[in-house]
Amino acid sequence: MQAPYNEITIQSLLRKLRIFNREIGEYELFAITENFDYVVKLSNGKILITIEELQEDEKDALTTESLVVIAKRFVPSGQTMTAPPQAAVETEVSQGPAVKTTIFWTILAAGLVIMLILGGLGYVDVVNKQAKPIARKTVETYKEKVMTIGEIERAKPLQFLLLRSDYKKNFWGTKIRLQCSVKNTATVVSYKDVKLQVTHYSDTKAILGTREYILFDNFPSQSEKELELKIENLKHTDSISCKILSAKVD
Structure with a gap:
């Protein structure tokens, strides 16, 4: 049973x-x-x-x-x-031999x-x-x-961390102000010390170099934070891209 x-x-x-x-x-x-x-x-x-x-x-x-x-x-x-069909219940009573049945x-x-x-x-x-x-x-x-x-x-923190970024060069083009928005979609785990990789491209989209930076902050589960970094620009940089490499569990 x-x-x-x-x-x-x-x-x-x-x-x-x-x-x-x-x-x-x-x-x-x-x-x-x-x-x-x-x-x-x-x-x-x-x-x-x-x-x-x-x-x-x-x-x-x-x-x-x-x-x-x-x-x-x-x-x-x-x-x-x-739902599984149920058998109909017989309600009629026939006369003769059917009564015994x-x-x-x-x-x-x-x-x-x-x-x-x-x-x-x-x-x-x-x-x-x-x-x-x-x-x-x-x-x-x-x-x-x-x-x-x-x-x-x-x-697998990278599966639960989403990054949106934007940037501006200073007047001389020697520095970049990088604005990052990091969203933690995890349900129970918080992260910290998110490592970013910034790639510099020329106007022909050739890679001029990459650099790594760490966002020293806490990112609770189901939350989003905006942070700003001021970084050195590489010569002949036309554009940059940014992605998350790793993060620590808080």
């Missing part, structure tokens, strides 16, 4: 999914399909989570790619979610109802026994997933 999952488990997984899809609303209730998958009703829509994904999440085995796939299943209110199916349906009631009692008992340890474990799982995202941002 597959292990059941309760509201605490689902809400924990929803918090992780919002990292990848901020449109996902607040939890309201859930229903279990005939395949034991979970259809979760949200304040602004619904989302389908399979039993296998909940099992993987319980084992801390859901990857970032898997979380993205689940988050894309969010269906806003007003749109329909495909109807009685047979009625008895069978009653037996199934009794089995479902007994199974439901067992489900409630299991949930009561497992709720507390599952709650503790899901909180730990969420922290570990956030750490995984942080590790990616620490390892």
Whole structure:
């Protein structure tokens, strides 16, 4: 028998999914399909989570790619979610031999109802026994997933730092005032000491030389800063370009 999952488990997984899809609303209730998958009703829509994904999440085995796939299943209110068709219930009672068939199916349906009631009692008992340890474990799982995202941002700062630059030469053309705007798009990691490479070009676009400079400042996550550098110009420089080479984790 597959292990059941309760509201605490689902809400924990929803918090992780919002990292990848901020449109996902607040939890309201859930229903279990005939395949034991979970259809979760949200304040602004619904989302389908399979039993296998909940099992993987319980084992801390859901990857970032898997979380993205689940988050894309969010269906806003007003749109329909495909559900498996349910068989129609026979309501007509025919006369003659068909009456025996109807009685047979009625008895069978009653037996199934009794089995479902007994199974439901067992489900409630299991949930009561497992709720507390599952709650503790899901909180730990969420922290570990956030750490995984942080590790990616620490390892690849260039993927999360965006640079816009502009420059002006002084009257004599010997110095350049370089204006930089650095945006940190990371979700949890802050950076500092951003290293820039400035390349000087002639009017024929030949490279005259490159120089490196460090922006000694802190760049918090989800923020943008504007800085200014005054640098020496190279002779015969017609234009320059600027890019980020590296950054340290704050």
